[in-house]
Amino acid sequence: MRHDHLLSAGQLDRADIEGLLDRAARIAADPETVRDRLTDSLLALCFFEPSTRTKLSFEAATKRLGGDVIDMGSVDSSSVTKGESLADTVRVIEGYADGIVLRHPSEGAAKLAAEHVSVPVCNAGDGAGQHPSQTLLDLYTMREAAGLDDLTVGIVGDLKYGRTVHSLAAALTEFDARMHFVSPPSLQLPRSVQYDLHEAGARLREHESLDGLLPELDVLYVTRIQRERFPDEDEYREVAGQYRIDETTLADARDDLTIMHPLPRVDEIAPTVDDTDHATYFQQAHNGVPVRMALLDALLGGEEA
Amino acid sequence: MTDDGGDEQLRVSKIRDGTVIDHVAAGQALNVLSLLEIDGTSGLGVSVVMHVPSDRLGQKDVVKVEGRELSQSEVDVLSLFAPAATVNIVREYEVVEKTRVDRPDRVSGVLDCPNRSCITNADEPTQATFAVLEDGVRCEYCDTIVREELGELLSV
Numbered sequence: 001m002r003h004d005h006l007l008s009a010g011q012l013d014r015a016d017i018e019g020l021l022d023r024a025a026r027i028a029a030d031p032e033t034v035r036d037r038l039t040d041s042l043l044a045l046c047f048f049e050p051s052t053r054t055k056l057s058f059e060a061a062t063k064r065l066g067g068d069v070i071d072m073g074s075v076d077s078s079s080v081t082k083g084e085s086l087a088d089t090v091r092v093i094e095g096y097a098d099g100i101v102l103r104h105p106s107e108g109a110a111k112l113a114a115e116h117v118s119v120p121v122c123n124a125g126d127g128a129g130q131h132p133s134q135t136l137l138d139l140y141t142m143r144e145a146a147g148l149d150d151l152t153v154g155i156v157g158d159l160k161y162g163r164t165v166h167s168l169a170a171a172l173t174e175f176d177a178r179m180h181f182v183s184p185p186s187l188q189l190p191r192s193v194q195y196d197l198h199e200a201g202a203r204l205r206e207h208e209s210l211d212g213l214l215p216e217l218d219v220l221y222v223t224r225i226q227r228e229r230f231p232d233e234d235e236y237r238e239v240a241g242q243y244r245i246d247e248t249t250l251a252d253a254r255d256d257l258t259i260m261h262p263l264p265r266v267d268e269i270a271p272t273v274d275d276t277d278h279a280t281y282f283q284q285a286h287n288g289v290p291v292r293m294a295l296l297d298a299l300l301g302g303e304e305a
Numbered sequence: 306m307t308d309d310g311g312d313e314q315l316r317v318s319k320i321r322d323g324t325v326i327d328h329v330a331a332g333q334a335l336n337v338l339s340l341l342e343i344d345g346t347s348g349l350g351v352s353v354v355m356h357v358p359s360d361r362l363g364q365k366d367v368v369k370v371e372g373r374e375l376s377q378s379e380v381d382v383l384s385l386f387a388p389a390a391t392v393n394i395v396r397e398y399e400v401v402e403k404t405r406v407d408r409p410d411r412v413s414g415v416l417d418c419p420n421r422s423c424i425t426n427a428d429e430p431t432q433a434t435f436a437v438l439e440d441g442v443r444c445e446y447c448d449t450i451v452r453e454e455l456g457e458l459l460s461v
Contacts, residue, residue: 086427105422106447112429
């Protein structure tokens with residue numbers, strides 16, 4: 001990878017992505033070979049929004065590479081509550097650490113941070129913007145389950161505010177995947193993502209319903225529809241219910257359909273689906289560690305060992 | 306009225322030194338003034354003609370500013386609101402320079418991002434910066450694309 005920072009999935013071309021996924025696969029197969037790659041390296045975890053999987057998997061990845069982390073902790077206990085700007089915060093932290101993993105509620109926060117520091121910045125989610133490290137583990141999971149060639153992917157849920165969706169859609173264009181986007185009209189892809197997909201010549205269709213779509217799909221990527229996107233509880237329940245995945249929904253799915261979810265889920269995938277061969281979301285979450293090891297190794301460790 | 310500026314109505318407000326921005330899309334003159342941070346308090350002599358007939362545009366606006374010459378970067382930014390504009394620099398009543406606006410690749414510090422959760426709207430040391438698309442602008446921080454009502458985003 002030729003980049004100083006990882007800010008958005010769009011900055012990665014197919015060769016970048018395949019290089020990282022290959023590196024992740026080698027790490028997963030033999031973690032011992034990289035156990036000392038980041039010895040003496042410190043990674044700063046700056047999470048201005050709550051996170052479980054992303055934060056813990058970055059921490060696990062760093063430690064499994066022989067490095068360590070410093071953690072800003074919750075925003076409530078930081079000087080952010082005193083009104084410090086993000087630019088100042090990261091300029092201070094770059095003096096403490098060799099790299100910064102940033103999650104922030106504002107879109108563009110990672111780009112701004114990267115403009116103010118010289119250590120690598122990894123965007124771990126910026127508002128409704130991007131979540132590129134999630135995309136790498138999503139692609140890793142898809143590659144293991146279905147391969148990345150000639151792929152047909154259905155992406156369902158909150159496409160407007162879902163940062164995992166925005167990053168994933170950008171990356172899938174590099175593999176010429178066929179994409180089906182399924183959402184209520186109010187949560188369709190934002191203009192910028194549609195613009196980029198059309199510019200890239202992506203093969204995509206938009207739908208309001210999953211009806212008839214499942215037999216076409218290799219992968220169904222489910223995202224959470226959040227209550228706060230709707231004016232009232234009834235409307236939310238009605239919409240969310242339309243996209244719930246359960247055994248009935250899956251009746252006409254192909255046997256080899258892979259179901260993914262960036263997690264956390266609320267009730268968009270029924271627990272009964274967990275026991276089917278379709279369910280891949282927990283493995284997907286586990287893949288976060290080797291993929292983030294590969295990413296950190298590329299960003300902080302220099303040339304591959 | 307003809308398009309070449311040689312008409313009686315425009316001669317009425319002929320300026321001695323300054324800038325005449327001609328062929329502004331009809332209705333955009335006030336945005337042009339806003340873009341130039343001309344709000345009437347600076348003492349500059351300003352004439353605005355709106356919705357007058359134009360051979361080239363059908364209708365056009367014209368803005369004349371006494372005592373101020375636009376820089377090339379200001380001229381380029383004008384293109385967002387007045388892509389067909391011609392800019393005449395006037396000295397001693399004579400047009401000494403006549404330029405067409407060129408669409409810039411990006412504009413910085415001119416427009417505010419309409420996305421309230423864009424980092425450029427937080428209290429950070431940065432200016433909203435937009436890539437200029439064929440049919441709009443795109444925030445380089447949050448990717449928001451704006452195609453209409455650009456005038457409402459003017460940060461001046």
